[in-house]
Each structure stands twice: as structure tokens, then as C-alpha cells.
Amino acid sequence: MPQKVVLAYSGGLDTSVIAKWLSVVRGLEVVTFTADLGQGEEIEPARAKARAMGIPDAHIFIEDLREEFVRDFVFPMMRANARYEGDYLLGTSIARPLISKRLVAIAHETGADFIAHGATGKGNDQVRFELSAYALDPDIKVIAPWREWDLTSRTALIAWAEAHQIDVPRDKRGDSPFSTDANLLHTSSEGKVLEDPWEETPDYVYSRTVDPEDAPDQPEYITLDFAKGDGVALNGEAMSPATLLAALNDLGRKHGIGRLDLVENRFVGMKSRGMYETPGGEIYARAHRGIEQITLDRGAAHLKDELMPRYAELIYNGFWFSPEREMLQAAIDHSQDKVTGTVRLKLYKGLASVVGRRSPYSLYSEAHVTFEDDAGAYDQKDAEGFIKLNGLRLRLLSRRNRDA
Numbered sequence: 001m002p003q004k005v006v007l008a009y010s011g012g013l014d015t016s017v018i019a020k021w022l023s024v025v026r027g028l029e030v031v032t033f034t035a036d037l038g039q040g041e042e043i044e045p046a047r048a049k050a051r052a053m054g055i056p057d058a059h060i061f062i063e064d065l066r067e068e069f070v071r072d073f074v075f076p077m078m079r080a081n082a083r084y085e086g087d088y089l090l091g092t093s094i095a096r097p098l099i100s101k102r103l104v105a106i107a108h109e110t111g112a113d114f115i116a117h118g119a120t121g122k123g124n125d126q127v128r129f130e131l132s133a134y135a136l137d138p139d140i141k142v143i144a145p146w147r148e149w150d151l152t153s154r155t156a157l158i159a160w161a162e163a164h165q166i167d168v169p170r171d172k173r174g175d176s177p178f179s180t181d182a183n184l185l186h187t188s189s190e191g192k193v194l195e196d197p198w199e200e201t202p203d204y205v206y207s208r209t210v211d212p213e214d215a216p217d218q219p220e221y222i223t224l225d226f227a228k229g230d231g232v233a234l235n236g237e238a239m240s241p242a243t244l245l246a247a248l249n250d251l252g253r254k255h256g257i258g259r260l261d262l263v264e265n266r267f268v269g270m271k272s273r274g275m276y277e278t279p280g281g282e283i284y285a286r287a288h289r290g291i292e293q294i295t296l297d298r299g300a301a302h303l304k305d306e307l308m309p310r311y312a313e314l315i316y317n318g319f320w321f322s323p324e325r326e327m328l329q330a331a332i333d334h335s336q337d338k339v340t341g342t343v344r345l346k347l348y349k350g351l352a353s354v355v356g357r358r359s360p361y362s363l364y365s366e367a368h369v370t371f372e373d374d375a376g377a378y379d380q381k382d383a384e385g386f387i388k389l390n391g392l393r394l395r396l397l398s399r400r401n402r403d404a
Contacts, residue, residue, distance in 0.1 A: 001029075002027055002028055002029045003027075003028055003029065003112075003113040003114065004028065004029045004030075004031055004107075004110055004111060004112035004113060004114070005022050005026070005028040005029070005030055005031065005112055005113070005114035005115065005116050005143060006031045006032075006033055006103050006106045006107045006110065006112045006114070006115045006116070007019055007022065007030055007031065007032050007033065007115075007116045007117070008033055008035075008099055008103055008115075008116070008117045008118065008129070009032035009033060009034050009046060009050065010034065010046065010118070011034060011043070011045055011046030011049045011050070013157070013158075013161065013166075013168060013169070014118050014157070015118045016049060016053065016161070016166050016167075017151070017157055017160060017161050017164075017166060018116065018118050018145050019032060019050070019053055019055070020053055020161075020164050020166055021145055021149060021160075022116060022143065022145070023053075023054075024164065025149070026143070028114065029059070030053075030055055030059065031055075031059040031060075031061065031106065031107075031110050031112055032046070032050045032055060032059065032060050032061065033061045033062075033063070033099075033102060033103055033106050034046040034047075034060075034061070034062045034063075035063055035065050035098070035099055035102060036062070036063065036064045036065060036066060037065055037066060037069050037095055037098070037099075037183035037184055038066045038069070038183050038184025038185075038242065038245075038246065039182040039183050039184075040182055040187075041182070043062060044062065046060075046062060047060050047062055049167075052167070053166070059110070061102075061106055063102065065098060065102070066184055066242040067240060067241060067242045068098065069095065069098055069183065069184060069185075069242070070184060070185075070241035070242045070244075070245050071240075071241040071242075072098075073094050073095070073097065073098055073320075074094060074184075074185055074241070074245065074281075075229075075230050075231070075241055076329060076332075076333070077090060077094050077315060078281075078284060078285060078288055079229045079230070079288070079332050079333060079335075079336050079339075080304070080307070080308055080311045080312070080328070080329075080332045081285065081288065081289055081292075081304065081305075081308055082308055082311055082312040082315060083285075083308070083312055084264065084312045084313065084315070084316045085262075085264055085265065085312075086309075087260055087262055088260065088262055088264060088276060088312075088316075089185070089186065089260075089276070089278045089281045089282065089285060090312060090315050090316060091183060091185040091186025091187075091188060091276060091278055091281065092124075092125070092181050092183075092186070092188050093124070093128060093315050093316045093318075094185065094315055094320075095183045095185070096125060096128035096129055096132060096318065096320075097128065097132040097318075097320035097321060099129070100115075100128070100129050100130075100132035100133045100136065101132065101136060103115040103117075103129075103133065104133055104136045104137050104140060107137075107140065108137070113141055114140075114141045114142065114143050115133055115140060115141075115142055115143070116142070116143040116144070116145065117129045117130075117142075117144060118145070118146065119144065119146065120146045121144070121146055121147040122268065122270070123266065123268070124266050124267050124268065124316070124317070124318070126144055126146075126147070127267055127268070127317065127318045128317075128318035128320075129142070129318075130142050130144075130318075131317075131318040131319060131321075131322075132318060132320060132321055135321035135322065136321060177192045177193045177204075178190060178191050178192045178193050178194055178205060179191045179192075180207070182208075184242060184245055184246060184249070184280075185245065185278060185280070185281050186208075186258075186276055186277060186278040186281060187207055187208045187276070187277045188274055188275070188276050188277075189201075189205050189207075189274065189275045189276075190272060190273065190274040190275070193205070194273050194274065194275055195273060196273075197263050197273045200261075201261055201275045205275055206259065206275075206277060207277070208249070208253055208258075208277035208279060209252060209253050209256050209257065209258060209259055209277050209279050210253060210254065210255075210256045211256055212255075212256030212257075212259070212349045212350030213256075213349070214256070215254065215255045215256040215348070215349045215350065216254065216255065216348075216349075219346050219347060219348035220251070220254075220255065220346075220347045220348070221344060221345070221346055221347075221355070222234065222235055222251065222283075222344070222345050222347065223235055223236065223342050223343065223344050223345075224283075224284070224287040224342070224343050224345065225341070225342050226287070226288065226291045226339060226340055226341060226342075226343070227340050228336050228337060228338075228339060228340060229288070229333070229335075229336025229339040230336075231244050231284060231287070231288075232244075234247050234248070244284075245280045245281070245284065246280070247280070248279070248280030248281075248283045248284055249279050249280035250280075251279070251280070251283065251347060252278075252279020252280050252282060252283055252347075252352070253279050254347075255347040255348060255349065255350070255352075256349060256350045257279050257282050257283060257347060257350055257351065257352050258276075258277055258278040258279035258280070258281065258282035258283075259275070259276070259277055259350065260275070260276040260277075260278065261273075261275055262274055262275075262276065267316065267317045267318070282352055283345065283347070283352040286345065286352045286353070286354055287343040287345055287352075287354065288339075288343075289354070290343040290345075290354035290357045291339055291340075291341050291342075291343050291357055291359060292304075292339055293354075293357060294341070294357050294358075294359055294362040294363060294364045295338050295339045295340065295341060295359050295361050295362060295363065296335060296338075296339065296363075297363065300335050304332065304335055307328055307331065307332070310328065311325065311328045311329075311332070314328070338359075338361035339361075340359055340360065340361055341357065341358055341359025341360065341361070341362070342357070342358050342359070343356070343357045344356035344357070365377070
């Protein structure tokens with residue numbers, strides 16, 4: 001009996017070649033796993049493509065993971081306000097641990113010895129897939145064909161596909177102008193026309209948002225309700241996590257929100273330029289910070305901001321299942337106990353602006369901040385001693401330096 005491998009399978013040309021290569025060259029029995037993460041494409045054709053390569057139905061797994069993806073991965077990350085290098089909302093990074101989780105689970109279910117993925121040896125995804133897999137099963141074996149085979153060009157890949165009766169769509173025969181990855185949180189594009197960081201991203205690269213210049217000339221106001229740090233309703237209508245994010249995506253698309261042109265530092269050491277569209281995620285992230293503004297104590301809020309870069313880097317680098325990420329998550333989740341209330345946002349030509357927030361747990365006190373008579377809520381004379389105590393070390397330094 002040949003050994004089995006579970007392949008993360010999109011149904012595209014690359015993973016179809018990988019599936020056949022694993023069978024022909026490595027002599028393995030192939031099990032395919034296709035995840036619906038809300039990428040916006042019909043995934044059921046992956047079943048027909050797997051069947052066409054002789055893979056039996058019992059070895060073809062197609063799963064709708066949209067709710068689990070948003071509930072158990074995107075929302076926890078959003079509680080941290082995570083942005084890698086200050087900008088990137090980690091749309092690709094956060095999907096990889098869930099795919100790895102299912103790859104390992106299916107390997108256990110089917111008695112497979114290996115898992116396999118189609119990530120290249122230059123990128124971050126190979127690290128994310130494999131670190132997640134090893135964290136879940138220390139004995140799992142991983143096959144990464146792009147690090148092993150000699151199909152180092154598009155021409156060679158297509159020639160190998162044709163030699164093994166794999167259908168090559170007409171639009172795959174030339175070099176793709178860029179590569180994309182998509183899920184319910186975002187779409188990323190990189191390579192080819194995007195490789196020169198001086199050149200502006202061509203309009204045809206954008207697939208998920210209208211040009212902000214062409215967005216409606218009238219702003220749209222919406223409300224988002226939060227309960228313990230998670231979004232629960234849009235415009236007063238309760239929604240599941242995936243349904244909420246999908247609805248925000250539609251709003252973000254309409255108003256051209258969530259475009260990001262970024263040169264980032266890959267974990268493997270090189271810089272890369274990518275174009276990201278995260279329409280619903282950008283709206284959601286702005287709203288979450290808005291509700292935290294009135295519900296989090298200053299000390300907790302500032303500590304969260306200090307922890308965020310480390311948390312975001314862990315996700316970007318593939319350490320979702322690490323103890324340090326889980327420790328940070330526990331602290332972040334503890335901070336969200338009173339992050340409940342409603343945020344009002346203005347959507348207009350590429351921007352999602354917080355224009356109102358309210359909460360039953362608000363720490364905002366109009367009595368203390370008013371410029372009118374505060375009726376004794378705050379004694380301004382207290383500020384003198386506060387300033388003198390904080391200024392003591394500065395005055396001592398100044399005297400020493402003056403007299404030196």
C-alpha cells in the first residue's frame with residue numbers, strides 16, 4: 001500500500017500539477033483538501049478537477065470554513081488591533097494556521113503520513129503552513145514540491161502538465177501579470193507588474209474595491225455594535241461573524257475603502273511589494289479602536305499598543321499556535337471584557353472615519369473634561385503638585401547641566 005499525503009488543493013494549475021507529481025514522482029496516494037475561506041470563487045469545481053486526476057471521492061475534502069475563520073482567527077486578531085509593520089491587516093497570514101489545522105486533522109482521519117502545500121521557497125507561506133503543522137503534530141512530515149522539483153519555470157510547469165494529461169486553461173499559458181490570494185478578509189496581489197516599488201499599482205490589479213475617486217459623492221453612515229471586543233451587529237441587525245465581515249466588504253467595496261500599497265519585510269529575509277485590499281477589515285478595525293477609546297483604561301490601552309507589534313509579528317511569521325501568541329491573546333482577551341457598545345462610522349471615498357461612539361461601560365466623563373463649570377468634579381489646583389513632582393528630575397538635570 002502506498003503512503004498517503006494530504007494536499008492543500010485550490011483546483012488551480014499549480015496544485016493540480018503538484019497532485020499529479022506527488023502521485024507519479026513520489027508514489028503517494030493523494031488526498032485533496034480545499035477550504036472555502038470566502039475567497040469569492042466557486043470551489044466546487046475543485047472536486048471535478050481532483051476526480052479528473054483519478055482521485056476517489058473518499059479522498060476529496062471540501063469544507064466551508066468561513067465562520068470558523070472569522071470567529072476563531074480574524075476576530076481574536078482584531079481584538080489586538082494587529083497590523084504588521086503598522087499597516088498590514090494580515091489577511092493572508094491569519095488564514096494559514098486554519099488551513100494547516102485542517103490538513104493535520106484530515107491526515108489523522110485518513111491515516112496519511114504526509115501533508116503538502118504549494119507555497120514557494122521564497123515566501124512566508126511555507127513557514128506559516130509548516131510551523132502550524134509541527135505545533136499541532138510534531139511527527140507530521142511535510143512535502144513542499146517547489147523546494148524539491150526541477151520545474152523552475154512556467155514553461156516547464158505547463159510542459160509537465162501537458163505530458164501528464166492535466167488540462168491547462170488558455171489564460172494560464174502566458175506569464176500572469178501578478179499573483180493573487182484571497183479570502184473573506186482580503187485579497188493580496190504581488191509579483192510581476194508590482195515588483196518595481198516606484199511604479200504605481202495599475203488599476204486592473206484592484207478587484208475588490210472601486211477607485212476611491214469613483215466612489216459615491218455622498219458619505220454613508222453606519223453603526224457597528226460590539227460585545228466583549230467582537231462585532232455582533234451592523235446597523236442594529238445581529239449577524240454572525242462571517243456574515244458581518246461579508247456585509248462590511250460590500251460597503252468597503254462601494255466606497256473604495258481598504259487599499260494598501262506596502263513594501264514589507266518577509267520572514268525569510270527579503271523585502272517584497274504587495275497590494276492589499278481589505279475593505280471590510282479596515283472598517284471593522286477602525287470601529288474596534290473607536291469603541292476601545294471610551295471603554296479601555298489608559299494603562300490597558302497603551303499596554304495593548306505596546307504588545308501589538310509583537311503579536312502581529314508572531315502571526316505574520318507563522319507562530320499562531322505558539323505559547324507566546326496564546327499568552328498575549330489571553331492578556332488581550334482579558335482587556336476586552338468591557339469593550340461593548342456602538343460605533344458610528346462615516347464611509348466616504350476610501351476612508352472609514354469614526355464619528356461617534358457610546359457604551360454602557362464608557363470611561364469618558366463629560367463632567368471632568370468640560371470647559372464650562374465642572375461643579376467641583378475636578379480641582380485644577382491639584383495639577384500644580386502633579387506637575388512639580390513630575391518635573392523634579394528634569395529640574396535636577398537642568399541644574400546639573402547648567403552648573404557643569
